[in-house]
Amino acid sequence: MKYGYAVRDNDLAMQLKALNDFGCDDIRFGDDLPLVIDKLKQGDVVAVWRLDKLANNVAAVERVIEDVHRAGASVELLFERLNSGSDYKEVLSQLIGVMKEIEKL
Template sequence: MTIFAYCRVSTLDQETAIQEEAIRKSYPQAKIRHEKKSGASTQGREVLLLLLDVIAEGDKLVVWKLDRLARNLHDLTTIVKALEDKGASLEILDQRIDTGTASGRAFLQMLGVFAEFETNLRKERQAAGIAKAKSEGRYTGRQPAAQYKVTKAIRLVEAGYSKQKAASEAGIGVATLYRRLKEIADDK
């Protein structure tokens, strides 16, 4: 049996030292992998996806806390199912959950529901705060890209650059460039 450990933080200025220390106490021999990516979904989390790919029957994936692995029930159940399909298990140290047992699987599912509920409450509070700030005239939303950057991108397209390259060179999103080009075409 191989013990794979997964440590994740959301931003580049955060560190995984606390997670790694907790995992090493329980599993000194664990193969620890680190990732600095948002946990909002599993998309783009290459280290996690690689671990799920290489884990084999009898292996175990260990994480310090549930929110280091998944922030919504769908992702959590997808990960657990992928592990189960391979004959592997998941252990969450902080909550002492091991999906190798029936009670561990049931408790994990309950925690997943509460984690998703907490995320939804946070989104509702954020939306309420934004609505209040808008009504008071204190919130203007995301500021549009600086007009000079858009103009630069348009000139680059006219000079023969691809839209992707022009947007990149100007420092704007390609969607912004497409939107502005469409507005210009609609005005003609």
């Protein structure tokens, strides 16, 4: 199952187009992310337009990714073209590291 997650902000139309183009079966917003994570099964995907749409800070992004992986699913970053369960895990880890450094500034 492909779950989409969007944030109601000025990019909403772009997010929804990307999630629909990706073929999401179910698109959720805002506070619904924990509900999506609770539904996840092995092989499911949580798609999001960009990494920064997944949570408000880097620590929360890391928790979401860990929760998704614990369920046997992966996170698909559509803009970055990265999947947290693929060979690009290291690239994602580096991207999160850069975000941590920026957050310190």
